[in-house]
Amino acid sequence: MRKAIAVMKKDFNEIKKNFQVFGVMIILPVIFGVVYPLILYFIIPSLVLEDPAALNMIINMFSGFFLLMAISIPVVVAADSFAGEKERKTIEALLAAPISDAELFLGKVLVSFLPAVILTYISAIIYCSLVNIALGYFLLPNSAFWFQMALVPLFALLGIEITVFISVRVKGFREAQQLAGVIIIPVLGIVMLNAFNISVFVAPWNYILLISIGISDIALYSLAVKKFGRENIISKI
Amino acid sequence: MIRVKNLVKHFGDLKAVDGITFTVENGEIFGFLGPNGAGKTTTIRMLSCIIRPTSGNAYLNGYNILDNPMEIRSMVGILTENPCLYERLTPVANLDFFGKLYDIPKTIRATRIDEILEMFDLQDRKFEKVETFSKGMKQKLALARSLLHDPQILFLDEPTSALDPKTAKGVRDYIKKLSEGGDKIIFICTHNLTEAEYLCDRVAVIDHGKIVGIGSPEELSRDIWKGEQVEIAIKNYDSHIEQSLKQLNFIKNFEYQDHILRIDVNDTSKDNPRIVETLVKSGAQIVSVEIKRHSLEDIYLNLVRD
Numbered sequence: 001m002r003k004a005i006a007v008m009k010k011d012f013n014e015i016k017k018n019f020q021v022f023g024v025m026i027i028l029p030v031i032f033g034v035v036y037p038l039i040l041y042f043i044i045p046s047l048v049l050e051d052p053a054a055l056n057m058i059i060n061m062f063s064g065f066f067l068l069m070a071i072s073i074p075v076v077v078a079a080d081s082f083a084g085e086k087e088r089k090t091i092e093a094l095l096a097a098p099i100s101d102a103e104l105f106l107g108k109v110l111v112s113f114l115p116a117v118i119l120t121y122i123s124a125i126i127y128c129s130l131v132n133i134a135l136g137y138f139l140l141p142n143s144a145f146w147f148q149m150a151l152v153p154l155f156a157l158l159g160i161e162i163t164v165f166i167s168v169r170v171k172g173f174r175e176a177q178q179l180a181g182v183i184i185i186p187v188l189g190i191v192m193l194n195a196f197n198i199s200v201f202v203a204p205w206n207y208i209l210l211i212s213i214g215i216s217d218i219a220l221y222s223l224a225v226k227k228f229g230r231e232n233i234i235s236k237i
Numbered sequence: 238m239i240r241v242k243n244l245v246k247h248f249g250d251l252k253a254v255d256g257i258t259f260t261v262e263n264g265e266i267f268g269f270l271g272p273n274g275a276g277k278t279t280t281i282r283m284l285s286c287i288i289r290p291t292s293g294n295a296y297l298n299g300y301n302i303l304d305n306p307m308e309i310r311s312m313v314g315i316l317t318e319n320p321c322l323y324e325r326l327t328p329v330a331n332l333d334f335f336g337k338l339y340d341i342p343k344t345i346r347a348t349r350i351d352e353i354l355e356m357f358d359l360q361d362r363k364f365e366k367v368e369t370f371s372k373g374m375k376q377k378l379a380l381a382r383s384l385l386h387d388p389q390i391l392f393l394d395e396p397t398s399a400l401d402p403k404t405a406k407g408v409r410d411y412i413k414k415l416s417e418g419g420d421k422i423i424f425i426c427t428h429n430l431t432e433a434e435y436l437c438d439r440v441a442v443i444d445h446g447k448i449v450g451i452g453s454p455e456e457l458s459r460d461i462w463k464g465e466q467v468e469i470a471i472k473n474y475d476s477h478i479e480q481s482l483k484q485l486n487f488i489k490n491f492e493y494q495d496h497i498l499r500i501d502v503n504d505t506s507k508d509n510p511r512i513v514e515t516l517v518k519s520g521a522q523i524v525s526v527e528i529k530r531h532s533l534e535d536i537y538l539n540l541v542r543d
């Protein structure tokens with residue numbers, strides 16, 4: 001575990017110096033956590049009176065964006081951490097060091113996972129507070145929002161795992177990022193449906209979603225550890 | 238001690254390493270020579286537990302690469318073919334990270350890093366990003382990293398390939414000093430045969446995944462040329478001298494060209510005095526006598542044929 005944390009810190013220090021990655025980590029929370037809620041904050045008072053249905057739709061849609069954030073940030077970070085380490089040919093010295101495949105993998109998962117989840121939650125808290133203040137009564141988090149928050153870590157992990165599978169195959173982190181980025185589309189679908197009140201965040205769909213993503217996360221994890229194992233990676237250097 | 242037994246590595250149909258067996262003793266500097274693509278790097282990668290062999294095994298100080306990879310990785314230091322440095326980080330951050338991986342206690346890590354940066358003359362750049370470094374500086378830093386945990390066995394894949402002559406000499410002297418008096422094993426891949434000749438106690442030459450020669454340069458030379466050669470410069474060579482040489486039955490072969498007489502014998506220390514005596518008696522005016530040593534380059538070129 002100590003070595004996994006060392007890997008996480010090292011990767012985080014590298015990411016901080018890479019604007020392409022760090023930029024995404026900053027911009028998404030700013031958009032979803034500050035810009036959107038501020039827009040709502042200013043349009044809510046007029047909408048409350050004029051068009052309650054539209055208001056509902058906008059709030060639902062914006063709420064769904066946190067899932068997008070939960071899956072986009074890990075994809076970008078994991079692409080740099082997994083495919084980037086391979087592309088920059090720094091992986092060999094790392095594989096020669098006394099660290100197990102599992103610890104190395106965990107370190108790289110953590111650096112993709114922790115910042116994403118923490119940033120998503122912080123943005124969500126700001127968003128809910130601003131919306132409630134603007135409305136003048138307590139709306140968020142409602143039960144659908146809580147379900148989304150429960151899905152945040154599960155989506156983040158799923159994004160990482162898929163990026164790992166792609167990273168092992170492709171040459172560079174850019175390619176990994178683009179291919180893995182495709183998984184945002186189904187998430188966008190869910191968010192849009194939610195906006196039109198066709199929500200998967202109500203029972204029983206919410207439980208089905210939660211359980212199926214949870215199971216995929218666990219099943220894919222050990223597979224991904226193997227994929228990113230020494231033998232697999234070095235044969236692609 | 239390193240004992241390699243029948244080590245094989247296939248990449249698909251390609252036999253990169255094709256059943257090699259050899260031993261390296263403690264305290265030795267061992268050179269691993271061979272043409273591009275011969276399988277040197279692949280061998281080092283197997284011995285340092287980066288990749289697993291297709292078959293065969295190797296024992297490093299009693300641990301074997303199949304069952305004890307973690308123990309071996311802790312014990313071994315490796316300078317990889319690519320420097321493998323995190324370019325966006327500083328030398329100190331790079332070394333500190335590997336210090337953690339190699340379990341160097343926090344209390345001594347910073348001092349050790351300072352020491353080793355000092356040794357490789359990188360102190361004044363230690364807080365700059367590695368991406369601003371020259372190629373040779375990166376190689377020095379990678380070398381520093383491989384030595385950080387004071388490994389018992391050191392694998393160096395072309396340690397001086399990017400270094401200027403003076404720095405290369407510094408590194409060679411350092412390697413020599415590192416080995417002196419201790420029981421460390423230093424295993425060097427190099428294309429620089431002068432370097433190998435200067436540093437190595439023994440060398441192995443690998444070609445197409447197979448070892449084609451192994452031993453000290455003298456042993457290899459004796460094996461290839463089945464004996465030694467002495468070169469004698471003579472001012473007045475004539476048929477009389479030639480006749481007297483033919484009387485000496487321990488001479489295997491000789492030729493005279495451009496005032497130089499080249500004689501093949503089994504053992505120069507025994508045979509030279511008798512040759513000189515015979516030549517002088519038959520009136521030869523000897524200018525010089527020299528035992529011809531085959532350079533490692535001669536040996537290498539003889540072993541590696543297309």
Ligand SMILES: Nc1ncnc2c1ncn2[C@@H]1O[C@H](COP(=O)(O)OP(=O)(O)OP(=O)(O)O)[C@@H](O)[C@H]1O
Pocket residue numbers: 234235236237248251253271272273274275276277278279280
């Ligand atoms: N990961 C890999 N996948 C496929 N083939 C490989 C791989 N690594 C090495 N090879 C092949 O194995 C052979 C031996 O390569 P290796 O790198 O060990 O050679 P080398 O002796 O170190 O050469 P050089 O002096 O050029 O460094 C080469 O033909 C190479 O193409």
Ligand SMILES: [Mg+2]
Pocket residue numbers: 277278279318394
């Ligand atoms: Mg090589």
